[in-house]
Amino acid sequence: MSELFVVILLLNVLFFAVGTFVLLHKKDVHLKRKVKEIIDEINEKVYLIDSKIYFEIDNMPISNISAEDIVHIKEKLKKDESHFGEYVIEKDGDVIKLLSQQYKNEIEKIKEKYEESLHEQEKLKDKEYYYYKEFAEKLTYVLKEINEFHREIRDISNLNIKFKLENIKDKVEFILEFFREKGTLDLHKYKLYRIRNLVDLLKEEFEGKLSIEFKIDNNVSAYYVEIEKIFAEIKAILYLVLKMKISEVDKNINLNIKVEDGYIKFIIKNNTSNFSFIRLIDEDFMFVEQVKQQKWRFTVEENLVSIDVPIHDFGGELTDEIKTMTIHSHLDQIKDVIKLVLYDMNKYGFDNNEIYDMRLTLDELLVNAIEHGNKFDKAKHVFISYKFSNDGKKVAIEIEDEGEGFDHENIREPDILSMRGRGISITKKLVNEMKYSNGGRKVAISKEKEV
Amino acid sequence: MITVDKRENYISISIVGQFEYEVSEQFLEIVKNRIVIANTKAVVIDLSRVNYINSIGIGTIVTAFKLLKEKGKDMSLSNPQDNVMKVIKLTKINEIIPVLTEGALR
Numbered sequence: 001m002s003e004l005f006v007v008i009l010l011l012n013v014l015f016f017a018v019g020t021f022v023l024l025h026k027k028d029v030h031l032k033r034k035v036k037e038i039i040d041e042i043n044e045k046v047y048l049i050d051s052k053i054y055f056e057i058d059n060m061p062i063s064n065i066s067a068e069d070i071v072h073i074k075e076k077l078k079k080d081e082s083h084f085g086e087y088v089i090e091k092d093g094d095v096i097k098l099l100s101q102q103y104k105n106e107i108e109k110i111k112e113k114y115e116e117s118l119h120e121q122e123k124l125k126d127k128e129y130y131y132y133k134e135f136a137e138k139l140t141y142v143l144k145e146i147n148e149f150h151r152e153i154r155d156i157s158n159l160n161i162k163f164k165l166e167n168i169k170d171k172v173e174f175i176l177e178f179f180r181e182k183g184t185l186d187l188h189k190y191k192l193y194r195i196r197n198l199v200d201l202l203k204e205e206f207e208g209k210l211s212i213e214f215k216i217d218n219n220v221s222a223y224y225v226e227i228e229k230i231f232a233e234i235k236a237i238l239y240l241v242l243k244m245k246i247s248e249v250d251k252n253i254n255l256n257i258k259v260e261d262g263y264i265k266f267i268i269k270n271n272t273s274n275f276s277f278i279r280l281i282d283e284d285f286m287f288v289e290q291v292k293q294q295k296w297r298f299t300v301e302e303n304l305v306s307i308d309v310p311i312h313d314f315g316g317e318l319t320d321e322i323k324t325m326t327i328h329s330h331l332d333q334i335k336d337v338i339k340l341v342l343y344d345m346n347k348y349g350f351d352n353n354e355i356y357d358m359r360l361t362l363d364e365l366l367v368n369a370i371e372h373g374n375k376f377d378k379a380k381h382v383f384i385s386y387k388f389s390n391d392g393k394k395v396a397i398e399i400e401d402e403g404e405g406f407d408h409e410n411i412r413e414p415d416i417l418s419m420r421g422r423g424i425s426i427t428k429k430l431v432n433e434m435k436y437s438n439g440g441r442k443v444a445i446s447k448e449k450e451v
Numbered sequence: 452m453i454t455v456d457k458r459e460n461y462i463s464i465s466i467v468g469q470f471e472y473e474v475s476e477q478f479l480e481i482v483k484n485r486i487v488i489a490n491t492k493a494v495v496i497d498l499s500r501v502n503y504i505n506s507i508g509i510g511t512i513v514t515a516f517k518l519l520k521e522k523g524k525d526m527s528l529s530n531p532q533d534n535v536m537k538v539i540k541l542t543k544i545n546e547i548i549p550v551l552t553e554g555a556l557r
Contacts, residue, residue, distance in 0.1 A: 331472065356534050363471075363505045419514050422506040422542050429541050 373401030405439030
C-alpha cells in the first residue's frame with residue numbers, strides 16, 4: 001500500500017513541478033491557477049481531518065476560501081452548530097482556523113478506546129486500537145505530502161511564497177504524542193528475505209534509471225532483512241534525493257550495495273558535474289519511520305548519499321519469520337514483551353527452566369536498555385526482535401536502545417556487595433551467546449534447548 | 452507482600468511473590484525503619500514464597516545485609532525455591548550471606 005502511495009505522490013509532485021516550471025514563463029496568473037488546483041486537490045485529501053492549507057504569492061493570498069466563503073462559513077456556524085460544534089475562527093489576514101467537533105470526537109474515541117484496552121489482556125488483538133494508530137500514521141503521510149509539495153514550489157520559483165498549514169501538524173503530533181505518552185507496544189511480524197531479494201527489487205525499480213553496481217560480501221547469504229518494512233522507505237528516500245532529475249541523470253548515478261559491520265549499506269554516488277543531490281531537510285526525515293527512530297544511519301553530501309540499514313545475523317538456520325516489537329522507556333512494558341517471547345518459547349517446547357532463564361534475561365536486558373540506555377527518556381524507544389531456528393531448538397533475540405551506548409568490551413564483574421550492576425553478568429550465564437554491537441546499544445542473545 | 456514476625460530469638464521477614472522493583476523499595480524501607488532499630492540480633496529473610504527474583508532483588512538483599520551488618524546484626528536467607536536459589540548462586544551472594552534450608556531454624 002505505502003509503495004503505491006509513494007508512487008502516486010511522486011507522480012503528483014512530478015506532474016505539478018514540471019507543469020509549474022513551464023507556466024512560470026507565462027507569468028504568474030497561470031501559476032496562481034495551478035497552485036489553486038493543487039491546493040484543492042490536497043484539501044480534498046485533508047478534508048477528512050478537517051484542515052486547510054493556505055498559500056501566499058508575493059503577499060497575495062491564494063486561498064481556496066474567498067471572502068464570500070468566510071461570510072458563508074460564519075453564517076453556517078451560527079446556524080448549524082451541530083456540524084461544526086466547537087470552533088475557533090481567527091481572522092488573521094486570510095487565515096482562519098476551524099476546529100471541529102468531529103475531530104475532537106475522534107480524539108476522544110482514541111482515548112476511550114485506549115483506556116478500555118488497558119483493562120483487556122488481549123490489548124494487541126484490539127482491531128480498533130490499531131485502526132486509530134493507523135489513522136495517526138495516515139495523517140503523518142498527508143503531512144509529508146504537503147511538505148513535499150511546498151518545498152517543490154519553493155525550489156522552482158523565485159517568487160516569495162509563504163506557506164501556511166493549519167491544524168494538521170498539531171493534530172498529528174497530538175495523536176502520536178498521545179500514543180508515546182501512554183507507551184504502546186508495537187508488535188509486527190515480518191517475513192525475512194535474503195538481501196539478494198531486496199537487491200532484485202531495487203534493480204527492477206530503478207532499471208534504466210540508475211546503474212546499480214553490486215559489491216556484496218561473500219557471506220551475504222547469512223544476512224536477512226525485512227523487505228516489506230524497508231523496501232518502500234529505501235525507495236522513497238532514493239526518489240526524494242534524486243527527485244525530478246531521475247530522467248536526466250540516467251546512468252550517471254551508481255547505487256552500490258554492500259554488507260558491512262551489521263548494516264546493509266546503500267551508497268548512491270553521483271558521477272556528473274551538472275547535477276547534485278537534493279539537500280534533505282530535517283522534516284523529510286520526520287516521515288521516514290525507520291530514520292526517525294534512528295535505526296538507520298544516513299549521510300547526505302553533494303555527490304554522495306548513504307543509507308545504512310541494520311540487518312539480522314541469526315546464524316545459518318532460520319525460520320522465515322521474525323517478530324519485532326517497539327516499546328517506549330516504560331518499565332511497565334517490559335512484562336508485555338517478556339510475556340510474548342515466553343509464550344512463543346513455550347509453543348516451541350522449551351522447558352520451564354529455559355523459559356525462566358529467558359524471563360530473567362529479558363528482564364535484566366530490558367531494564368538496562370530503559371534505565372542505563374535510554375535513561376528513562378520516554379521519547380526514546382527500545383527495539384526488540386526475535387525469531388526461532390527452523391528446528392525450533394534455538395531462540396535468537398536482539399534488543400536495541402537509543403541511548404549513548406557504553407564500553408561493552410570492558411564489562412567488569414560486579415562486586416558481590418554492590419547494590420547494582422549485576423544484570424549483564426547474570427544474563428551472560430543464562431544464555432548460550434551474548435554479543436554487544438553498535439557501541440553497546442544493541443545486544444544479541446540466543447538460547448538453545450538443552451538436550 | 453511483605454510481613455514481619457518477631458520470633459523468640461530472631462526476626463523473620465517474609466516476602467510473597469516477585470522480588471523485584473516495588474517489593475525492593477518496600478523491603479528496604481522496612482529494614483531501614485524497623486529492623487535496624489530492633490533489639491534482636493538475628494534476621495531471617497524467608498524466601499520460601501518468592502517465585503521470581505531479578506538483579507534488583509539481589510541488590511536489595513545485599514544492601515539490607517550491609518545495613519544490618521553495620522548495626523551488628525546477622526542476616527540470613529531461608530528456603531529459597533530452586534529458581535531463586537539459582538540466581539543467588541549465579542551472583543555468588545551465598546558466599547557472604549548464609550542460606551538456610553528447612554529445619555535449620557529450630
